[in-house]
Every structure is written in structure tokens, then in C-alpha cells.
Amino acid sequence: MKSLLRFARTTEMTLLAIGVVFFVFLVIASHGDLLEANSLRVLLQFLAVPVLIGLAQMVVLAVGQLNLAVGAVGGFAACAMGVLMADHGVPVPLALLIGFLLASLAGLANGLLVVLTRINGFIVTLATMTVLLGVQYRLVGTRTVDAYPQGLKSFGSYAVFGVLPLIFLVALVVAGLLAVMLRRTVPGRQLLASGGNPIAARLSGISNDRSVIIAHTLSGAILGVAAILTIASSPGVNKSIGGDWLLPSFAAPIIGGALLTGGSAVVLGTVLAAFIVRFVDTARAEFSLEPSWVNFVVGTVVLGSVVLGQVRTRRQERRTVVKAPDAAVAGGVS
């Protein structure tokens, strides 16, 4: 009961409300067309990747880090898979596995670099991003690689009952697993502890370094999945893949209520936020708006909503005794 009340006051709840209203509005605006199987399929089809990149960012935010390399890691993995299958005839499952591992390794590398060099994660991922962009270009140059088995593409475009795209379901499964991992497993809790209050975590025998590494690796792994879904669902992969991931990856968790200082796990919030952003796309198509207007509106809305949300929570702030140390936004955990 009490916890129910608590939930009612959460960001998730607000987002849910906004999302529902928005959706109903769109349905009406499209004279119900939006409810057609095809329209719904398209709507969900392009939710899969945004959800995943949002989560990939959320995980690192949870330990008070940032990952600027989301797009680079994803794009690099996708292109690697494409090249393996198209140019070297590597069988699909193997190629996908390799791609996934590459992405995870990239994440692991980020984590290790942050921990070993003690350089701020912001800068480290900035550097790895540059490197990976280079590698991605080296892999595919300017071509669009698409000569990979039809089977993969049909997986990417298959939809259960013609409504629920497989790739969307995959994304949801990943989200679910992540939620369980963060809420119910020891490493997950330790990860959040490190993010919430590194000093306390250390005094309680939790290795913050380990948490940081785990977070970055997880982020990489999730991006690996995102890359797989991308290559499966897009007409091909080229150097532009991942180019537009960075801002959405931050938008989703932040709108979802993640704290940049770490310690917050907002899987549901991130997913809901991704939905809302997606609705904006749909609206754009529906009313054939200029993209500029969309950005303008998104910016204004995000600013507005976040501001309103914050004013509420800030009242609480000063009265609480137990606080995370005011770590810098992008401050690394040490």
C-alpha cells in the first residue's frame, strides 16, 4: 500500500500518464489508422534500438559514469558483423556472436581504462569513441554492406501476429533481464551501491572499480544486442550506423528519471521515455512536421517537464540526512 503510494509519485507514473495521453491523441489524430496492425508494427519496430541504447547509457549512469561511445560501439559492432557475413562468408550465428562479443569487449575496455588510468570516464569514452569511429570506417569505408543472408533480414522484419516485431520483444527481454539484474542480484545491488555512495560502498567491502567495469561491460553487451537488431532490421550497414545514437541515449534515461550522480536504476522509466520520444516521431510523420519543429518541441518539453519534476523533489533535498557525496556529473567513481 505504502509502496504503491510511493510509486504513484514516481517519474515512471508521470511518464506512463503522458505516454497514454499522447498515444490516444495520436490515434484520434490519425482517425484510428494508428491502431492498424501495420502502423503499430512500424511504431514498435523502431522502438527496439532506442530502448536498448537508452538502457546502455542508463547502466553507466547508474555508477555515476557516462558513455559517449554508445554510437561508436554499436556502429562498429554492426559493421563488423556485416563485413564478416558479406565479405568473409562467416555463418550468421557465429558472426552475430562475434559482433556481440566485440561490443562487450569494447565496453570492458572502457571500464578497464577508466579504472586503470583513473581518467574521467567522460574523456575515456570520448577517446574510445574516436578510435572506434575510425575502425568502423576502416571496416566499411563508404559502401553500404547488405550482402548477408536473407534469413537474418526476415528475422529483423518478422512480427508476431503481424503486430509485435521480434526485435522489439528482444529489446523488452533485455530490459527485463537488466531490471532483474539491477534489483535482485548481488552484483546489481553492489553496482548501484557504488553509484549511490562510493565511499560507503568501499567501507562496506564493495569494490567500486569492479562495479565500474561491470557497468561499462554491461553497457557494451547491450549495445552488442542493439547492433544485432540494427543489422537485422536495416537495409544494410554503413559508416553512418550509430551516428545518431548519442543524444537519444541520454534523453531516454534522463527523461526516465536517472540521476547523473549515479545510484538510480530506472529501467522502466527509460523504456517509457523511449516510447514517448518515438511517439514524437510518429506525430512528425502524421502531421508532416519539419524536423526542426520536432527538435524545438522536444527541447522545450524536456526542459519544462524536468524543471517541474525537479522543483518538487528539491523541497525534500535539504531535509534528508543520508546523501550521496556531491559527485561531479561525469565524475568517475574511485
Added chain:
Amino acid sequence: MTLFEASEVDKLFPGVRALDGVTLKLEAGSVHALLGENGAGKSTLIKVITGLYKPDGGRLLLDGQPVAFGSPHESASAGIGVVHQERNLIPGFTVGENILLQKLPTSRGLVDRGRIRSEASRWLAELDLDLDPDLPVTELSVAQAQLVEIAKALSVESRVLLLDEPTASITPNEAERLFRVVAKLKNDGRSVLFVSHKLEEVFQICDTVTVLRDGSSVLESGALSDLTRDQVVDLMVGRVHEALKLPPRTVPEAAPLLELSGVGTATGHVDVDLSVRPGEIVGLYGLVGAGRSELAKALLGLDRITAGEVRVRGEVVRIRNVRDALKNHKIGYVTENRKEEGVFLEQSVSRNIAVTVWDRLLKRLGWIPGLSYVPRKAESALVADYVEQLGIRIASAEQLAGTLSGGNQQKVSLAKWLAAKTEILIIDEPTVGIDVRTKDAFHTLIWDLAANGLAILLITSDLPEMITLADRVVVMRDHRVRGEVANDHDYDTMSQQVIRLIHAEAPAPA
């Protein structure tokens, strides 16, 4: 028999020899005090024992077996529980999770909420603390938070419990409760290490004592029964320490500088009346969370004042913020929260002291209006002056305040208000975690400031301190003033009166 022993332990930090051949024996079923001035090495020793720091020399023995803990985790699983000096709870987590953080119970790989609830409540019960284990720790008061930390320390089935200044931020009543628990543990045959700067407590609950000075043990496991308070103090200080003698001081008959009548605040205070005259020290006493600090913050405009009026020098004023209070009313506030609000740990001592006086030092840049700068000479002269007069022991005014000991940091935090030439000074918990000698120095200083005509509002949870300094003691509880006692500077009578006031039945709300 000896449960745990640390022998000949050394610990070096860049530039500091924090521990130098320290030996410590913890007997089963006894409470052992670890005393020493600020920076003596108490916390460091505890961190070495729990495996947070790697010792540079010496051995640790548990049940006579040599042990080496690589991490707090290992020491915990070996049955060594610890409450560190630092706050130690994870904001996002529930009370239960925080208590069991070191070894979260799992079933089939997943964290088991049910068992967390049951086990946590068991430990809470042991401290007869009725808290919902599912409560987020962000909703706890300071005292509750402190007790949860102790529950956390117990939760590792600890046979050895290390408490580093557990009573620093709680009042006698919570302390009493804690002592009951300690006594219980003692009877269970466990052994407790107790670090505190409050010697009354130490003599009340401890059996044996080890005293550190500058990182080396000057007394090893002496029986407290055959030691006097003064002997212990002398050991800590390293020379004969005569009890504090304050010169007589009379409060001049004058109109109050600061006067509150019927003040209510957004943070829940209800008609608070209070007045401080120049040259007077008014003590504001109460349990943790009584609302004293909040009252101070409301006075400074950090929280809204919703009712009543505040008069400064007889005039009704509306103070907007600290700046306003300082510039227009000459009011200063020495915060209770030294590390977060008192000093800028990552800035130089010099800037920490000068921060309030830059306005005054400003020099016009040539003829250009509005363009002015802070002349370095004047600044450093002023800083040097205060460093000298407050006896802040530093190598250079440019070193970071974060590298100073608690005592010196507190001096810095006070210096900036003296430098600002304030006439009304609100001092909140000035001597928390500060050793006997420095404490005395502060008492002399505060006393002397009053003698020089400052009006001082002293907030403290340290009853002896209150009784030494205050002219009048105003008692607060639940954000209301519960009464006032004229101070006769006699511990026994005063303490009784004050405690009685605190527990008096609440008057029907006006």
C-alpha cells in the same frame, strides 16, 4: 582471553607516519577504549584492522592466529564489525538492504527480500529500534541513521565490534540506548572497541583503554578503574593538562542584539521566543532533530519564516540569505556540518578564511567604475593574522584545507566569521569530534568573544560544554522552545533541570 590483537602496527601515508608500532589487545567480554587527540591515528588503526588500509608493518591476530584482511569484506566475514567515523549508508537503498549490504541473503541467485526483512528486523530489534526495514534510509534522522549503522556492524555476526566515534552526532539519550546494547554484547562475550572524545562516556562503559599520541601507543590496555580522567587526558595531551579555568564574565545590561518572538518556520517551528544580548552566550540545547540547526538556517533566510518577527538591534528585519545577514546585520553562522558546509576542503586555507572579507578588501582598478580586484598583499596579511591568532598549525596558507585535522579545520571555519567582524555569532556543534585540548581552546575563545561584546547563540548537544559556557540554556524539542534555565555552571543540578525540561509533557499546542 584475547579475541583480537594488533601488534607493532605501522602505517605510512605520503608525508605522515599515521601509525608507529601500535599494539592493541581486545579481550572477550570487555569494552576497550581507544583514545587520542585528533589525528592521533585512531581511525587509521581501525581502517588497518578492517583491511581498508594495508599495514606497512606489524601483525594482526584473531584468536591467536595471524590474519591479513585484503578488504573490509574479508574482515567482516571473519566476524569483525565496524562503525566508521564517516557516514556509511547507501541513499537509494532500504534500511534492510543497508544493514545486510555486506552479505545480502540470496536464494537461487536472486536477492531474497523476505529474508532481508526478517534478518534486518532481528538486528533492529536487538537495538530495540522499531523501524520498517523497507523504509528508504533517506527518510531517517541523524540518530536513526547512526543506529542503523550500528545494526549493520552487528549484522556480520561480529564477535569484535569497532565503534569509531559513534556518539559524535547523537545526544545522551540515544547514547544511553547504544550503551545498553554495548553492555549486552559484552555479556554475550563479544569484545567492543570504543572510540570517543567524550571521556564521561568512556569512563561510563569501558573497562580497559589504549591511548594513542601522534600515531604511537603511550598506554596499552590499561585498566580504566585505576585511572583518573585527568591522568587519561595528560596521557593523550602528553603533558600535565590542568582543567579549564575561565575568567569571571558578567553580561552587561543592554538591549538584545537578536530577538525572536513567536517565530514559526516552513520547517515546522512553532512560536519560538529567543533573545541574545551583546556579551551574552545563550545555549540552545535539544535532542538531535529538535530543530536547532534548522532554526539557525531559517534565521539566515535559508528556510522561510512563516510567523512571528525577528528583531536585530531592535529593528524588525527580513533576512534574505547569508550574504544579507552578514553584510547588513553582521550575523555569522558556524555550521555543525564542518566537512560539507564549513570549509572548502579543496581550496587553500587562505581562501577559506578570506572568503567573507573580499568585499572589504576590494581595490578599484584604476579609474574604471565597477572594475575592482582583490589585492594579494592585504589578503595574505589578513589571513596570516588569523592563522597566527587562532594558532592554526599549517605549513603555508596555500595548502588545501582538506589536509588539516578536524580541530584546525574547525578553527578555519570559525576564522572566516571572526574576520568578517560579525557581532552576532551562531555557533552550531563547535566541538564535535574535536579532542580535549583543542576543545578547551575553543571554549576559552568563545567565552572570550562574548567578553569582547559579541552576542553568541551556542547550539550544542554536548551537555558539559553547554554548562561550561552558556549564561542561559534554552531547551528545544520538536521544533518548540520547551523552557529556559539560568546556568549555575554546576553539572549535576543543570543536567537534571535540562533533561527534565526535555522530557516534560508537551504543552497543548498554542
Added chain:
Amino acid sequence: MSAPVSETATAALQEPDAPVEQPRGGRTPWWANQRIGLLILVVALSALFGILRPAFFNQQLVVFPLLRDIAMFTVVGLAQMCVLSIGHMNLAVGRMAAFSMMITGISYDLWHFSLYAGLLVGLVAGTAIGALAGWVIARTGVNSFVVTLALDFLLLGLIPLVYTGLTDNAAFVTKPPGMRELRNYSLADVCIGNVCGSPAVPQLAMFAVIAMVVVGWIYSRTKLGRELLMTGTSVKAAELSGIPTARRVITAHAMSGCLAALAGFMLAVSTGSIKATIGEEFMLPSFLGPILGGTLLAGGFISVWGTLLGTALTSVIRKGLDLLGVGLESLNIYLGLILLVALSTDRFRTVLSDRQGVKER
């Protein structure tokens, strides 16, 4: 002046036998100083590239544009540094430049302002938009990262709307007199008597010098600068020491916006026209310069020189790789790796000096 502390108290406060507390460590050895490390790195790399490709020292074709870039990105870095000093970030730094240049462009195109009048308008616009960001943050306590990110989106939408509305090829092309000269002239064109400056130093660089001097002076000597740094170290402590933190937050962001505008102007002048895409490339360099130069992301410590050197390092590396004819398939890989190495060596120095009981900065 003297403190209101009488002899008795002073006497009591003296603790003659208490140890003088050393700053953990003491003096930092020169080689552990980040700035000096950077300087050496920059010089060494320049020398290396110079040996590999003598063209590296070609005054008109290499040094001149290189310095022009360094100058511009230093200003960009300073813009970010101002908000870093209070522990904030400005993700809209590029878009703020675009916004203010849009205003400048309008002033040239529609109101036929002179070069510097237009610049002034731009600076004002930049300051205003920066102050707006600061105001929202101060007012609501929302994280600067979030606010500036949202603001970035907002401008990203607004600017193209204006451009497509006001111009037919999405750029303000009117060049007020003096713009071309400013673009091409070097110190060789300023002569005292018959001694002229070096043709390698662009006149545009003077803006950067002015910016550095002013910002440097503010932070080292003025009350404002000190208060910004104090706010960066601990907002709570600052507030409780009578520093108007809210106002300082606004100031910092306003300064950031103003400098962003200046950088935007330098870019517009050096590429030729005022267009919507100005500042798109600003964000990453804006962080690299200051961070490489030792400015703390956490706030409370800045370095103007460091920002210059950090910027110089990145620009020199890229230019060097250009000259070595490194193709796109390797360019970014090398850039990233060199960056990592540079950062790590810096970290390595710090650790090494800590080993010797020395604390950095």
C-alpha cells in the same frame, strides 16, 4: 587590522607542541606539473612533425591556419571552462555560438551593422542565452547537463527555422567591410615604422589573447572569479559563507555563452559566412582543451594556460597527421590512441609524484 581575539584566547589556542600539519607531500616537482608536461609534449610533437615533414613550418600554409584554429578552439575551451569552474557542463556550447552568430548575421544582413557592432550584438545574444541556461539551473537546481542538453535540442530546432525563413541559401552571406581582412591578415600587416610582425600569426588570434587575459584575470584576481571557484568546490559551503551561489551560477553560464559567441564569430570569419551549422564541431574540443589542461570536471580548479596547451596539443596532432597524409581510415584511430596515451602519461606522472609523497596541484 587585527582580529577580535584577545591575548588570553590566543594563548589558549596556541598548541606549540602540536605538529605543524604539512600539505600531504609538499612541493610538486616540475615534471609532475600538468601544464609543463603538456608544453613539452606539444613542443616535442611539433619538432617531430617538423622533422618528418619540413612543410610543417610553412608559415602561410600551415602555421597560420594552425594558429587560427588553436586560437578559436581555445576560446571554445574557455567557454566550457567557465562552467566547469562551478562543476557544471555546457552541452549547448556549440549551439549557443550558432544562436549568437545567427543574431549577428541578421544584424549584418537586415540592419547593415558594421563588423564590430555585429560582433557586439552577437556577444550580447550569447551572454543572454547563457544566462538563460544558468537561470533555469539556478532556479530549479536541475542538473546543468540536462538543462543544456534540452536547450541544445531547442536551439537545434529554432536555428534552422530562422535560417530557412530569412535566407534563400541557408546562410547570411553579407560580408561587412573588414571581415575578409580579419580573415587573412597576419601580424605582418601591422607594422610599427618598418618593422612588421610575423606572417605566421593571424590577427584573428588577438581575440583569443584578449579572452585569455580577461578570463585569466577574472579567475586569479577578482572576487567574482574566486567566488565562482568556491561555488565549484562546494555549493553548500559557498552559500553558507555568504556567496550568492545562484547569481554565480548564472554568471558562469553567461560568461560561457559570451565566449561561445566569440568563438562562433572567429569561426564565421575564418570560414567565410554565417550559417546554421556553426559550432556543430565545438562540443568535444570544448571539453578536451580544459580537461587535458588540468581543469577539474568536478569544479573548483581551472587553468587558462592549460586550456590553451590542451587545445594546441589536439590541433597539432591533427595537423601533423594531415601532413603525414594519414587517410581517413586511420586518422581517427590514431587521434583517439594518441589522446589516450597523452592522458595516461599525465595520470602516470601524477601517480609517480604521489609515490614520492607529493600531491598534484
Added chain:
Amino acid sequence: ATGCSTKSSNDATGTSGDDASTGTSSGPVELKDGSSVKLALIPGGAHPYFQPWKTTAEQDKTDFKLGGVTFNETGEWDQGKQNNVINSLAAQGYNAFGIFGVSPTDINSTFEDLKSKGFAVGSLASCPAGDTNSADFCLSTDVEAAAYKATKATIEAIGGEGTIVHLTGNNVDSNTQRRIAGVKTAIAETNGKVTELPVITDIDKDLQTAQKAVADLLASKGKEIKGIVTTAYNPAVAAADGVASSKLPIKVVAIDDDAKILSGIKSGGVAATVTQNPVGQAYVGGWLLALLGSKQCTMKTPGVIVDSGSFVVTKANVDTYDAERKAKTTELQKDFAAQLSCK
């Protein structure tokens, strides 16, 4: 003679007419000695369109015995970076530049710099915005004309009436503005038979954005749309794919002849594509720059603008259009020969 009805190329042919009458040089001019010329071809950044330049540059080198050639795409679509690349190359002795300016409104300043230092400069594949061209010449697809043709092709494909939509790239780029204009002209000419949905811009950044935009478009407006004309690479790829998978009877007209698009034409997924003439630009451009760079010739009218041609490719001529393009290239060479005054 270019079979293309735009202002610029009319001038070109027009002037060449005059020359013929005044009986000066006609037919390709022979380059005497190219060894002094070091030619640099500099696209705005990495893009499939420019890939033919790489090989053609080599061909220039062998055919005209140039002192050296290079192809450098490290401009990364940023005018500042591109300027740096150009300067670095100049510093290393390159003296003839064929440049695709990243920012059409800025590139004239770059050209002026180079001219002032006495280099030979050609604006390839895109002309500066506005009426002036500070390079020696501009050899480029008339983007407006190309878009016009593409739209014509689309209109034809959908049988002369219906609704079409235009997908393109960066909205705040003067070339995009020209394309939008081109499409509008073509549609206007149908006086009402064909209507256009609001143009969709800024979806060339990456493939997924384009794909998403297309999918959303088809989902919401799929039924009314009969044709899609694309004037940017990623949208073209995405549109072809999206229409194919949605099985809607929509005709897609793409841009350029990247392998993926050609296969689309062959398989019928793409109704037509408008290819440009990158090879011609690089080859003829290289030849001209060599002549100018070696000081053998000068332009009669500096800054002349010539359309390098654009060709509608359908299933019918997909195998033969390249011949047509080669023809155009040689023709270009003639046109320019008439533009030159040589020692």
C-alpha cells in the same frame, strides 16, 4: 548539345558557339607537360559518390603524366577541417585543386585564398552558392536540374498524376535548397495533376534515421503516396528498401548509382535513379586543372559554370547509361577546350 536545359550549360555551349565562329581552337587541347602539376582532388568528406574520383585521379596521372595526384577525404564534412586539409596539401607542393566545397556559402573564400597564392582551382561536383564562382571554373551537376529530372522521372513513373513526396538531406545547405526548388518546378509544370507532400529533410545523417522516417511516412501516408523522389543517399537506400518490404505500389526514384541502388533498379524495387557524372568531373576537371596549373592555358571567362550532366537510369538503360555518360564526358572536354585560351 548537352541535352540539358539549364542556364549554366546554355552559357557553356553558347560561348563555345562563338569560339567556333571566331575559329579558335576546338577539340581537346593537348597538354604539353603535366610533370610540374601536382593535382589534389578533395571531396567534402567520405561519401560513395566520390569513390570514382579515387581511381580517376590515378587515370589523370597516367593519361596526362602529372607530377603527382592525391585524393583526400579527411574533410569530414566540416569546412574548417577541409580548409586545413587543403592548406596542408598546398604546403606539400600540390598546386592544382579540384574541390567539392563542404559549405557552398563559404567555399568562395577558400577559393580566393588559393587563387591569391597562384594555384589552379576547380570547383567540382558543386558550385558556390550565389552568382559568383571564385574558382577558375565549376564543373558540377546542376543539382537543381538533377532534382528536376528525378521528379520528372517520378511523375512519369506514376503515370502523370498523384501525390509524391521528396526525401532529402541537411535542410540548412544551399544545395538542398536548390534540390527542393528543382522538385517544386517539375511539380508546378504538371499544373495540379501532381501534388507534393511537405518535403522531408535532415534524414541523410544516418541510415536508421532515414529508414525510420520512411517507415513512419509509409505507415501514416502510405496509401495516398504514389511516388517518392529522393535526392540524398541514405534516404534513397531506405526508401527503396522500405517500399519493397511494405509491398505498397509506390514508385521510388533514387539518386546516384551506388551498387545497392543499381541492384534495386535491376530488381525493379527502384523505378529509376538520376546518376551524375563523378568520373567526368574528376577526369575533365583533372585535365583542365593540369592545363591551368602548368600555366599552359587560362580560362577565357574565369569562374565559368558547366553542367557535368545528369542521367535518368531506368531498367531499360541500366546497362547502357554509362556509355551515354562517357560520351558526355568527351563532349565536356570539347566544350571546355573552347573555353580556354592557350599558348
